[in-house]
Amino acid sequence: MTTLQDALKLVPAGLRDPLIEEFNQALDEYRAADWEKVGLKAGKFCEIAYCVCAGHATGGYASSPSKPGNFPQACRDLEQHNGAKGRSLCMQVPKVLAALYELRNNRAIGHVSAEVSPNHMDAELFLRGMKWVMGEFVRNFSQLPLNDSHAVVEAVTARTFHMVWASGDLRRVLEPAKTASDKVMILLYAEGKPVPVPQLQTWVEYKNGTDFKRKVIRALHKKAWVQYDEKSGFVQILPPGQAHVEKSGLLVSVI
Template sequence: MTGPIEQGFVDVGIPRELIDELVEAYSEAKRRYRLGDLRPSAVEGGRFSEAAFRILEWESKGSYTPLGTTLSKVPTLVNQLESCTSSSDSIRFHIPRTLRAIYDIRNKRNIAHLADGIDPNTQDGTFVIGVLDWVMAELVRLFHSVEAAEAQRLIEALVSKEVPALQIIEERPVFLTKLTAGQRVLVVLYWQSPSFVTRHQLRDWLPESDRRNLGTNLGRLEGSRFIHRIDDRIYLTELGIKEVEAKDLLAPAD
């Protein structure tokens, strides 16, 4: 499926194989991070960076290192891109130097961390994800010709969250685990976030037994600040996201 992110890249001529590699790597890293999987192999950004460097090569030189062929070493790539004076400063300097930081983090994995009580996986994973977010937003801003805020909105809508507690059948969620009525509302909202869900959609998606007390359950969830309602639109708040993840409501059936 081609969404607005992918289509915007296609429209300016970026090769499809590079778009697919970039988006798949970004989405996978974000999903792993969201689920708390901070293993270096899961959130290290190498695959994303290699796709991004190839896009920078394509933009600045009109050609790129084929997929399956080893890229030049990062310092060489950075120097080559800096010499492309016809490209923007972001293509020449900002994005390449930012991507280089990911490699620096990955390559120091075997260096001992100080015994300061800080989990290096959490520390490094959080940094790398922040870098991926910034680079993706910058690429969207550059190639989609949109403002930074719009670029951020587009990338937030890009990542679909893993919700093993649901199976989607004919575009409708089917619950695979035993949850309370309120928890089912939260899981559906989590599945759709950061977008909203309408009350009509909830009534259509939830089991019939939940529909009779939907108003009461929404009131309780809003009172706990897990959801926020604007007219008919219902959003999951950051507190709601934490509630879903802390209570492990996404776990698949045993």
């Protein structure tokens, strides 16, 4: 199977690897319906993607990502190279990056506001923008056969489904085939805060409360994937549990 790593071999590993990592993490946060984290990942993605564009424009790639002091101006400065290096990575991609970066830094992401939260609709734009930028990188850097490059672009730009449906206090994992334990991990990952056991049981649609605590919650606690406080009745995800969700493919939907 041809991957982004294969398609972006011309990009130095010091930039390619963190770029793909931030992109994949943004996909995971989107699938978990954690809109704010999608925005946070988008900001880091833009900084790395700028370094890729700058390296292409100047012919000298940085060994690792760095944040320009004035991001919008740095993106505009790349326009002077469009004659020799092409419009895509010197003008078009930097303009998209600057727009995403502006939205990331000057909206509700990471801030408290009395207005209707724009995090979800912004996350939709962030994800589509990041996908488009990755597609452009594949188009410009890939040395794979044309059909393979096209397949990577199609895979990158394909629609991504979020895994958790939310409405008020209700939550539902949109993948019925997942086990109860998997659903609990996905829900706790998406919530990012302690959740009462009865609420988790309702969300997972597990009929027997005693069995739910014994077979699901306590089993996950024993693995150190969650912390179950029996006195308060709350459960929260632990760092090993977060890593499990991110690396095990739990957030990948087959819809």
